[in-house]
Amino acid sequence: MKKGEKPMADIRQYENQWRVATFEVDAQSEMKLSTMLRICQETSEKHLAAMGVGYEKLKADGMVFLITKSESTIFRMPAHGEELRIITRPQGVHGAEFYRDYEFFSGGEKIGYVIQCSVAANTETHRILHPRKFAVYGLDPSPNGTTDHVLSRIKSEELPFLGERVIRYSDLDYNGHLNNAIYGDIFYDFVPGGMLGKKLNRVQINFVNESLLGETIQIFGQEKEGKVLLYGENSKGRAFEASAELVDRKKS
Structure with a gap:
């Protein structure tokens, strides 16, 4: 001081x-x-x-x-x-x-x-x-x-390719990289089978390294019996990783 x-x-x-x-x-x-x-x-x-x-x-x-x-x-x-x-x-x-x-x-x-x-x-x-x-x-x-x-690392084996997400200007925050909150939207957009009719009970997202303007995140993941694993890779390697628990709204 x-x-x-x-x-x-x-x-x-x-x-x-x-x-x-x-x-x-x-x-x-x-x-x-x-x-x-x-x-x-x-x-x-x-x-x-x-x-x-x-x-x-x-x-x-x-x-x-x-x-x-x-x-x-x-x-x-x-x-x-x-x-x-x-x-x-x-x-x-x-x-x-x-x-x-x-x-x-x-x-x-x-x-x-x-x-x-x-x-x-x-x-x-x-x-x-x-x-x-x-x-x-x-x-x-x-x-x-x-x-x-x-909170610990999320371990997963190699998972199926789901798609790509390009980082645009509107994704950036005051630190100049993809705002962490947007990973919530990326999770919704790439959950295998989609979010319609599903309810999210728990989700952990780890922000491993920053994604910058123009970079492309390749996203991989799978869903088995309501358990979701998702991860993304950019030019520097692992960008993010996520694990979640989903339930069918009709059963919840």
């Missing part, structure tokens, strides 16, 4: 409000997975800003957070017009990874839970920074202790 600076607030949790818009639901009139991931991104950014370390501050200091893994447990996807309450809390550090979770509520009903891990990286070199770098801000990265819910 620089001389004369005051320690910034250590906020253990942050609450965000969200009303599900028409363009945030799918053909089954339920909120899309990509919307859930966008809400998480927005909520965590608001929390960091409230602590005085928002995106602009970190970028000016040569640092950026990159989400590396995300697991969503969905009890019920909300419909258009539902008013949501999202509570996020830091969940400690494992190695270089910062963990954070999100609880989704509609009224008093808990409808979803997301846990994510991120790394801090240098904006110029892209080198991963150790969490102790955060000490300069006077913040404890583990104000609520450390979670035992650690």
